[in-house]
Amino acid sequence: MKFEYLQNRDFTEEFIINASRSSGAGGQNVNKVNTKVELRFNISDSKLLTDAEKETIANKLKNRINNDGFFILSCQEERSQLKNKEIVINRFYELLNKALIPRKKRKPTKISKAVKEKRFQNKKNQSEKKNLRKKMID
Secondary structure (H helix, E strand, O other): OOOHHHOOOOOHHHEEEEEEOOOOOOOHHHHHOOOEEEEEEEOOOOOOOOHHHHHHHHHHOHHHEOOOOEEEEEEOOOOOHHHHHHHHHHHHHHHHHHHHOOOOOOOOOOOOHHHHHHHHHHHHHHHHHHHHHOOOOO
């Protein structure tokens, strides 16, 4: 995958990765092997992010950041710890890249005269139609 806004920065040294027992399907394997992977990343302590990037990430991903300032992701989809680790790392890069994409500014559009005229004509036709339905009281 290509992460344009991260410019191929490697955050793996700043990750804190923990493994624990996963819930769900897996039979006896679930009870013996630590397959659930949790990735923790301290945004404020990162040396690879600029201050502006840290602020942007903190604002856009505030629901995923705990009170200690850690950005937390976990994965327990696969039965293999290695696969879960790959998934959670890919998810991390995707979310960070998505958060760093600048928002496009909205360009206000102007309604054309032809559209205004057409709307006015439709209203006039509708009004005329309803007026013809009224009973003439005399």
